[in-house]
Every structure is written in structure tokens, then in C-alpha cells.
Amino acid sequence: MIAQEQWYKYLQLLSEKYPSRQSVYAELIHLNGVLSLPKPTEHFMSDLHGEYESFFHILNNCSGVIKEKVDKVFTEKMSAEEKADFCTLIYYPTEKLSALKKKNLLSPEYYKKTILNLLDLAKFMSYKYQPREITNAIPKGYGTIIDELLRGRPDADYVPRVYRQKMLDTLISIGSGRDFIFAFTVLIKRLAVARLHIVGDFFDRGKRPDAILDMLMHHHSIDIQWGNHDVLWMGAACGNETCIAEVVRITLKYNNVEVLERGYAISVRPLFLFAAKMYPSDKPNEAAQKAIAVILFKTEAQLIKRNPDFAMQSRILLDKIDYAEKCFLWDGKKYALRTTYFPTIDPQDPFQLTDEECAIIKELRSSFMESAQLQHHIQFLYQKGSLYKCYNGNLLFHGCVPVDEKGNFRPIHFEGKNYSGRAYLDYVEQKIRQAYFGEKDPFTIDFMWYLWCGINSPVAGREMKTFERTFVKDKKLWEEPTDAYFRYYDQPWFCEQVLQEFGLDPNHGHIINGHVPIKVKDGETPIKAGGKAIVIDGGFCRAYHNKTGIAGFTLVSNSRGLRLIEHRDFTNVKAAIMDNKDIESVSKSVEVQSYQTTIADTEDGEKIQEQINDLYHLMLLYKNGILKPLE
Numbered sequence: 001m002i003a004q005e006q007w008y009k010y011l012q013l014l015s016e017k018y019p020s021r022q023s024v025y026a027e028l029i030h031l032n033g034v035l036s037l038p039k040p041t042e043h044f045m046s047d048l049h050g051e052y053e054s055f056f057h058i059l060n061n062c063s064g065v066i067k068e069k070v071d072k073v074f075t076e077k078m079s080a081e082e083k084a085d086f087c088t089l090i091y092y093p094t095e096k097l098s099a100l101k102k103k104n105l106l107s108p109e110y111y112k113k114t115i116l117n118l119l120d121l122a123k124f125m126s127y128k129y130q131p132r133e134i135t136n137a138i139p140k141g142y143g144t145i146i147d148e149l150l151r152g153r154p155d156a157d158y159v160p161r162v163y164r165q166k167m168l169d170t171l172i173s174i175g176s177g178r179d180f181i182f183a184f185t186v187l188i189k190r191l192a193v194a195r196l197h198i199v200g201d202f203f204d205r206g207k208r209p210d211a212i213l214d215m216l217m218h219h220h221s222i223d224i225q226w227g228n229h230d231v232l233w234m235g236a237a238c239g240n241e242t243c244i245a246e247v248v249r250i251t252l253k254y255n256n257v258e259v260l261e262r263g264y265a266i267s268v269r270p271l272f273l274f275a276a277k278m279y280p281s282d283k284p285n286e287a288a289q290k291a292i293a294v295i296l297f298k299t300e301a302q303l304i305k306r307n308p309d310f311a312m313q314s315r316i317l318l319d320k321i322d323y324a325e326k327c328f329l330w331d332g333k334k335y336a337l338r339t340t341y342f343p344t345i346d347p348q349d350p351f352q353l354t355d356e357e358c359a360i361i362k363e364l365r366s367s368f369m370e371s372a373q374l375q376h377h378i379q380f381l382y383q384k385g386s387l388y389k390c391y392n393g394n395l396l397f398h399g400c401v402p403v404d405e406k407g408n409f410r411p412i413h414f415e416g417k418n419y420s421g422r423a424y425l426d427y428v429e430q431k432i433r434q435a436y437f438g439e440k441d442p443f444t445i446d447f448m449w450y451l452w453c454g455i456n457s458p459v460a461g462r463e464m465k466t467f468e469r470t471f472v473k474d475k476k477l478w479e480e481p482t483d484a485y486f487r488y489y490d491q492p493w494f495c496e497q498v499l500q501e502f503g504l505d506p507n508h509g510h511i512i513n514g515h516v517p518i519k520v521k522d523g524e525t526p527i528k529a530g531g532k533a534i535v536i537d538g539g540f541c542r543a544y545h546n547k548t549g550i551a552g553f554t555l556v557s558n559s560r561g562l563r564l565i566e567h568r569d570f571t572n573v574k575a576a577i578m579d580n581k582d583i584e585s586v587s588k589s590v591e592v593q594s595y596q597t598t599i600a601d602t603e604d605g606e607k608i609q610e611q612i613n614d615l616y617h618l619m620l621l622y623k624n625g626i627l628k629p630l631e
């Protein structure tokens, strides 16, 4: 409880912002109106894995929502072809207008018709928003005109109609039609998605995670839940050499060296030169993969040895290779190796880096730490990201909350203490932030690597078998044991327990996860526990399309409930522009409500309600003469 005196002081301060009775009335009326508006639309996506081109398209087509709205507004007015053309214009206005110009199709009539259509669509899509928000969403410089056009003066009325016609004619005759079309398309896309959540894994496998992050840095409303691949890169940016070696290895495996070299100005040339010398009969990329894998497994072993808390001794493996017999020894058995040539390993001391290996990893470390662009992206991940997020009653996180075989939150021991459930995730999040912003203590920096691949890591939730997958032929040894969480999240009681642990309503909340690719083609569904948990890793990543059979999911939460949009294959942006080739998307309802959720039911609504209460008290002070209005 706030003491009476403090409360009075607070209201005094508030009176500076609302210095007259009228200003309090106006805000009270406004805020009460806002509470009754429908809940804004949220989109959730995960596991983008560097797949810039299709993600770029999905951001532009708002996961297929623009097309749905165009279909609704112009059912009678446009043919299918006109609708597709109009949609492409909204997705890619600059490119589409240039293409039309080349064909000499940009007449004043075209501009007029198009702007009127855009206006109709923008009006249709703005019904959920408060006027202030719409004004904010209009690109700078176009505010007053678009606002006036939108405010919908009735066409039947002669004077406003002429007024609007005149505005439009002038706008086109002075050559600003193009600019206005552009501004409208930005507005429409902003209105379609009020909030974007990315539930982890920007990096690895796909070609341009850097371009995805560049683009999202300009997004108007986004939050991020870190995935294991993000934490790996964050660890690399903190200077963790094992994370760096793993990042480089994965990048080479997927043939994406450009991400490092062009995207982040990190040169892998010294590694290639060294690898060519060590493995002269291999192709350059394969040689480099081998060279960095050996560095990785050597530094991993050193890291594990200096951190007994990680309990990962079983992941020290270079000493399990029989270098004379050329095989891998595991559980008393011999396994064939995929490569038997290890010129940089001393069997007597297999974890020792050679001088050259040491120089290479040190140089890579400097490059990672000094890459301005990488550090910029990582700071963005820290700023917008967290390990988990409770948002409008839902719980968002990438991987899992560790549980035992009975489904109870498992105590995890670190730095002399046990943590479980939410407290464990809070501990991990604090460590992740400390690794970047705090004193660089060795345990915390090493912990970033643990989070990438440790069985108790909430972002990984499985024991990764990178060594076996790299060196051992028998795929039996490639299997990665997972946390029991993944065997329970299809059970309602379990999801309710998790939601409750995070202070959420178990009857209405949902858990939203990424991380585990859903094999739609095998009949697997992302909807678990009757909709209490939804796993939205649909495999944006091309390399995983064969596994999932689709090209990604978008989960949409609006005032009517939840639905899942399944994206089918996408050709490329050029085809999208030239031939109106949109991503085919199929939408399925997950949960439909008979009522409409309003802003009053959201977290923002709770804050607004508090503001209303405060203003109400201020109004009483003014009315009762206890506080004198400043104006």
C-alpha cells in the first residue's frame, strides 16, 4: 500500500500532465474508449534459421493476412488477377511500381484508382485502432493528408466529396502519387500486425540471419525469446572460443561463409590456409570443417574439465578415439570413424591445441569481438529479447522447462544452489545478461556454451551429440536424449502446471514453443494438449523442409481466438513481384471464441485501467477543491 502522503504527491505530479479538469475528462473518456477496442493482433513465428528471403516475403505479406483482407474488401470489385496484382503492390510497392512504369502503365487514372483502393483497405483495417495509434503508424511526412483521407467524410455529402477529390487530384498532379502509395502500403502492413513475437533461433543453416536482424531492427513492435542458436552466437560475441568454433563449424557445414565474411567482416581465410596445409587431399570447405571441428572438441574438453557443475564429463571424447586402431571406443565397443586422419592431435595429450590452432582461434575471437555489425545485432537480441515472456496470458519460450520423468520441475544445481521451474529460468536469464554486460567471469562465459548444448539448458533441452555426428559412422550414436518436458507437453495437466508456475491462468493461457520441427508431412500436429501448448517450429529453414513437409508456421492471436497459418513452399521474391507468386498459406483455427476479446482483457488494458483509476482520483481532488488545477 502506498502511504497517503506519497499517493497525494503522486497525484500532484500527475496534475502537471493533466493541469485542467477538461484535460482529465478528455483522457478519461479516451482511455475508457480504448478499453473497449478489440484486442490487437499478435503474430508468432520461430526458428527462422537465416531464411531471409521467405521471411522477408512473410513479413511483407503479413503471413497471408493482407490477402485475406483484400479478398474480403474487394470480393465483388476485383477479379482474382487484380487482387493478386494489388497484393503484390502492397508487399513490394517500389518494385511493382517500377515494373508498371516500364510497361507504361502509370497513368493518373491508375494512381487515383489505386490510392482509393488503398484507402478503402486501410480504413477497413483501422477499425481496431485508436485514432492516435493510426496517426503514429502513418510514415512521417504524410500524416495530415492520410489522416484526413482516412477520417472517412461521407461521400454522399457533396462538399467533402469535392474536397477529397481535389486533394487526390492535386496529390497526383504534383507527382506525389508514388510516395503516397508507398506510405499507404507501410500503414496497411503496420495495421495488420500489432505485435510480432519471434520465439527463437535466428541463426544457422540459412544464408542471411544478418539480413533478418537488420530488417527486424526497424520493426515497430517486436519481442524475442532466445533460442539455443541465438545463445550460441551471443556466447561467441561474448568471446567464448568454444561457441566461436561451433558457430564457424556450422557455418561451414551449411556453406554459408558469406554470413561471416560479408555480413560480419569476420575472415575465415587463416582457417582455410591452415586447413589446406593440414588436410591437403580434402576439398577446401571439408578441410576447414575438419580443422575447426578438432579445435571445437579440444576446447570443449577443456571447458568441461574446468566446470564440474556442468556434469558433462561424458562429453569429453577425443580421448575415446583409438588413434592406432583408428576407431571410436564407446561402452566397451569399437565404432568405425568417418575420418581417421587427425594430424593435429597428439594421442598422449589429445586436448592440447597446437600453436597454429591456438593462433587461429585467438584471431577468430578478436574478429568476433571486434565485428561492429555482429555486436550491433547481438545488442538488439539483448534489448528486445529474454529467455521467456508472459504476454497476454500466454507463456513464450523456445525450448523447455527441465522436468523429471514424472513431470515435476527438476532442481538444477549451479554455483552452490538448486534452482527449479521459473526460478531456474530467471537464474539462466540473469547469467546470459551477465555474460555480455557484466564482469567477464570465466564461469558465466563458459555457461553460454553450456546453454547451447547442455541437457539442462532451457533453450536446448537435449544432450547434443555433435562429436558423434561429425566423426562416428553409426547413427545409433547420433541420437540425442531429450528432457522429459518434450514427452509431457501433450498432456493438459502438465501444461497447466507450467502455466501456473509462471503465474498465468492455466485455463486460458497457452504455452508457445519453437525448437522441435513439427513433421506435418507425417501427420504430426503443432497443437499439443488440446491447444494448451503450440509448437510453432514449422521449418522455415529450407534444409528442414524435407523433414517438416511445409515452409513454416505463423500463429495468429486476435480478438476472436487463435489460428495457425501453415506456409507452403515459396519460389523467390523476384517471382513474387513479376508473376504475383505469393506464398500459399493454409489457415486452421486452433481456438475460436464466441466472444470478442477487448483491450480491457489484455496486459496493456490492465495498465490503462490503472491509469484510469489514477485519473479518476485526480478528478475527485479537482472537484472537491483539495487540489487546485494548474490551468
Ligand SMILES: O=P(O)(O)OC[C@H]1O[C@](O)(COP(=O)(O)O)[C@@H](O)[C@@H]1O
Pocket: 201, 205, 228, 229, 462, 464, 465, 466, 469, 480, 515, 516
Ligand atoms: O535447435 P535446433 O534447430 O534443433 O538445432 C540443434 C540441433 O542441431 C544439430 O546440431 C544438428 O544440426 P544439423 O541438423 O543442422 O546438422 C543437432 O545436433 C542438434 O540437436
Ligand SMILES: [Mn+2]
Pocket: 201, 227, 228, 229, 398, 459, 514, 515, 516
Ligand atoms: Mn532450437
